[in-house]
Amino acid sequence: MENDILIRISGVSKAFDGETVLDHVSLDIHDKEFVTLLGPSGCGKTTTLRIIGGFETPDTGDVFFDGKKINDVPPYERLVNTVFQKYALFPHLNVYENVAFGLRLKKTPEAEIRKKVQEMLAMVNLKGFERRRVTTLSGGQQQRVAIARALVNHPRVLLLDEPLGALDLKLRKDMQNELKRIQRETGITFIYVTHDQEEALSMSDTVVVMANGQIQQIGSPEDIYNEPKNAFVADFIGESNILDGVMLEDYKVKFSNHTFVCVDKGFAKNEKVDIVVRPEDVDVVAIDKGMITGTVTSVTFKGDYYEIIVDVGGFKWMLETSDHVAPETTIGLFIEPEAIHVMKKSEYSGMFGDYSSFSDELEHLGDPEEEVEE
Amino acid sequence: MRKTSLFQKIAAAPHILWAILFIVAPMIFVLYFAFTDAEGKFALANIASLSQYGNVFVLSIAFALIATAICLVIGYPLAYFMSRQSPRAQKILMVLVMLPMWCNLLIRTYALMALLDNGGLLNALLEKLGLHKVSIVGTNFGVILGMVYDFLPYMVLPIFTAMTKLDKRYIEASHDLGCNGWQTMTRVIMPLTVSGVISGITMVFVPSISTFYISQKLGAGKIDLVGDTIERLFQNPSTYNVGAAISLVMMLLIIISVRIMNHFSDDERESGHGKSGKGGGIVP
Numbered sequence: 001m002e003n004d005i006l007i008r009i010s011g012v013s014k015a016f017d018g019e020t021v022l023d024h025v026s027l028d029i030h031d032k033e034f035v036t037l038l039g040p041s042g043c044g045k046t047t048t049l050r051i052i053g054g055f056e057t058p059d060t061g062d063v064f065f066d067g068k069k070i071n072d073v074p075p076y077e078r079l080v081n082t083v084f085q086k087y088a089l090f091p092h093l094n095v096y097e098n099v100a101f102g103l104r105l106k107k108t109p110e111a112e113i114r115k116k117v118q119e120m121l122a123m124v125n126l127k128g129f130e131r132r133r134v135t136t137l138s139g140g141q142q143q144r145v146a147i148a149r150a151l152v153n154h155p156r157v158l159l160l161d162e163p164l165g166a167l168d169l170k171l172r173k174d175m176q177n178e179l180k181r182i183q184r185e186t187g188i189t190f191i192y193v194t195h196d197q198e199e200a201l202s203m204s205d206t207v208v209v210m211a212n213g214q215i216q217q218i219g220s221p222e223d224i225y226n227e228p229k230n231a232f233v234a235d236f237i238g239e240s241n242i243l244d245g246v247m248l249e250d251y252k253v254k255f256s257n258h259t260f261v262c263v264d265k266g267f268a269k270n271e272k273v274d275i276v277v278r279p280e281d282v283d284v285v286a287i288d289k290g291m292i293t294g295t296v297t298s299v300t301f302k303g304d305y306y307e308i309i310v311d312v313g314g315f316k317w318m319l320e321t322s323d324h325v326a327p328e329t330t331i332g333l334f335i336e337p338e339a340i341h342v343m344k345k346s347e348y349s350g351m352f353g354d355y356s357s358f359s360d361e362l363e364h365l366g367d368p369e370e371e372v373e374e
Numbered sequence: 375m376r377k378t379s380l381f382q383k384i385a386a387a388p389h390i391l392w393a394i395l396f397i398v399a400p401m402i403f404v405l406y407f408a409f410t411d412a413e414g415k416f417a418l419a420n421i422a423s424l425s426q427y428g429n430v431f432v433l434s435i436a437f438a439l440i441a442t443a444i445c446l447v448i449g450y451p452l453a454y455f456m457s458r459q460s461p462r463a464q465k466i467l468m469v470l471v472m473l474p475m476w477c478n479l480l481i482r483t484y485a486l487m488a489l490l491d492n493g494g495l496l497n498a499l500l501e502k503l504g505l506h507k508v509s510i511v512g513t514n515f516g517v518i519l520g521m522v523y524d525f526l527p528y529m530v531l532p533i534f535t536a537m538t539k540l541d542k543r544y545i546e547a548s549h550d551l552g553c554n555g556w557q558t559m560t561r562v563i564m565p566l567t568v569s570g571v572i573s574g575i576t577m578v579f580v581p582s583i584s585t586f587y588i589s590q591k592l593g594a595g596k597i598d599l600v601g602d603t604i605e606r607l608f609q610n611p612s613t614y615n616v617g618a619a620i621s622l623v624m625m626l627l628i629i630i631s632v633r634i635m636n637h638f639s640d641d642e643r644e645s646g647h648g649k650s651g652k653g654g655g656i657v658p
Binding site for chain 1: 541565568
C-alpha cells in the first residue's frame with residue numbers, strides 16, 4: 001500500500017493574520033481514492049484543499065505529490081484540477097469553450113479538443129449544450145460544466161470544494177451518485193470537501209474528520225461512524241448519546257448508574273471515559289427487562305421510525321424505535337455490548353450535552369451551509 | 375416595465391426640463407443654423423463648404439485616437455497594478471489618480487504649459503544641467519501629451535472598477551486549468567474587463583476629439599483641431615452657420631463612435647439569446 005500514496009501532507013501548518021487555520025496536519029492520500037475532508041465551517045478543510053491545489057503555501061511542513069515535494073509549485077504546473085465552490089465558470093465563454101479552456105492552453109489539435117469536449121459533455125449529461133452561455137445554465141448544469149472543465153484535462157487528482165453546496169436536496173442526491181460514478185469510471189483520485197456528514201459517508205472511501213485545524217480521525221465511513229475516536233467525531237457524525245462513564249475493568253463499563261458489559265478493553269482500571277451509544281442501537285423494552293429505565297419526554301414521527309427523547313436520571317437520551325411509545329410513559333432501555341462504544345477522554349469531552357435542548361429547527365439553524373470558509 | 379406613477383413623473387420633471395433647455399434646445403439650434411444661411415433661409419451651402427475642413431477632421435480624429443491609445447496603454451496596466459494592492463493602498467492610489475480632476479481642466483492645462491514651455495520649469499532645469507532645451511509646446515507631441523495628461527483618469531477609473539469587480543476565483547480557476555500569469559491576463563482578465571476598457575475609451579476619445587483648449591495652449595495656436603475651428607467660427611456671428619454644420623458632423627462622429635463601442639460591449643454582455651436590447655449605452 002505504501003507505494004500507491006499519491007499525495008502526502010506532512011506536518012503542515014498555516015495561519016492567516018496570526019490565526020492558526022491548520023495545525024500540524026499530516027495526511028496520506030492514495031491513488032484512485034475518494035477522500036472526503038469533513039468538518040464544520042472554519043475547521044481548515046478548505047485550506048487543506050487549497051494547499052493541495054497550490055493556491056496557498058504552507059507556513060511549515062511539506063506537501064509531496066508522487067514522492068516529489070511541491071510546496072512551491074504553482075497551480076498551473078500541478079497535475080491537479082479543481083471544481084470551485086461556486087464553479088467559477090468563465091462568463092465570457094460558452095459551455096464548449098469553458099470545457100476546452102485547459103486543452104487550448106496545451107495547444108491540443110482542434111479535432112482532438114472537439115472529440116474530448118464532446119466526450120466530457122456526454123459524461124456529465126450535457127450533450128447539446130455546447131453553444132449555451134454559462135450564465136443561462138441552472139446551478140446543477142453549471143456544476144456539471146465545472147466538473148467537465150476540470151476532468152477534460154485528465155488530472156491525477158480532482159479537488160472538489162463543497163461542489164454541491166448550492167444545489168437543492170434532490171439535485172444534490174443525484175449529483176452525489178453521478179460524482180461517484182464519474183470517479184469510478186475515470187479512476188481519478190477525488191479529494192472532496194464538505195460539511196455534510198451524510199454526503200461524506202455515502203460517497204467516500206476514506207473520510208478525514210477535521211476540527212480546529214486538526215485532523216480528528218481518518219477512516220472508512222463505517223469506522224468513523226462505528227468507532228469514533230473522540231466526542232467531537234461522535235457528535236459530528238450522525239446522532240449520538242455521549243455520556244460520562246468509568247471503565248471498571250476490561251469489558252466492564254459503568255454509566256447511568258448501571259454496569260454494562262461491553263467489547264472494549266485496554267483502559268486503566270477506573271479510567272474516566274466517554275461513552276457513545278447511537279440512537280438506533282438502543283432497544284426499547286418493558287421496565288423489568290430494561291438495564292436502565294427512563295421517562296419518554298417527546299416523540300417525533302420520522303416516517304419509518306419514531307425519534308423519542310428519554311429522560312434517564314436527568315440525562316436526555318435520543319432513541320430511534322419502530323414501535324410507538326406514548327409520551328410520559330416509563331420504559332426500559334436494553335443495550336447490547338456491541339452497541340456501546342468507549343472512547344478516551346479528549347479536549348472535546350463534556351462539550352456535547354444531552355438532547356434536552358434538541359430540536360430539528362435549531363439543528364437546521366446551526367447548519368453552516370451559507371458560510372464561506374477562508 | 376411598470377407604468378410610471380405621478381410621483382415618479384414629478385420627480386423626473388426637473389431633469390426633463392433641464393434636458394430640454396440645455397440639451398435638446400441647443401441641438402435644435404445647431405440643426406437650424408447648419409441648414410440655413412445668414413438670412414435664415416434654408417441652405418445646403420454650409421454642408422457643402424465642409425469639404426475644406428477635411429484636414430482638420432482627419433487631424434482631430436488622429437490626435438484623439440493616438441491620445442486614447444496612449445491612455446489605454448498606460449491606464450490598463452496602471453489599473454491592474456492598483457487593483458492588486460491592499461485596500462488601503464488602493465484608496466491612496468485612487469486619490470492620486472483623482473487628484474488632478476479636482477482641479478479645473480483649464481488650470482491644469484495652463485499648469486502643464488507653464489511646466490513645458492520654452493521658458494518653463496522643465497527647460498529651465500535642462501538648461502541648468504547644461505542640456506538642450508526641448509520644445510514641446512507648439513508641437514503635435516505637446517497637444518497629445520496634454521490630452522493624455524488631462525484625460526488619463528477617465529481611462530483608469532472605469533478599468534480599475536472593472537478589475538476590482540472581477541471575481542478572484544476566475545483568476546484561480548485559470549491558474550488551475552494551466553494558465554501562467556500572462557495567459558491569465560490575456561485569456562481571462564482582459565476579456566472580463568472589456569466593459570471597463572470600452573467605457574474608458576469612450577470617456578477619453580469623446581473629450582479628446584472635441585477639445586479646443588488643449589490644442590490652443592499646448593499647440594501654441596499652431597495646431598488647429600475641430601474644436602478650435604468651431605470656437606473660432608462661433609466668435610463671428612456671420613460664420614455661425616458653418617460652425618453649426620461642423621458641430622453637427624462632430625456630433626454624428628461621436629454618436630457613431632460611441633455606437634461602435636457599445637456594440638463591442640454588447641457582444642460581451644449578451645447571453646446566447648441573440649441580440650436583445652442594447653445594453654446601457656451612452657447613446658440612446
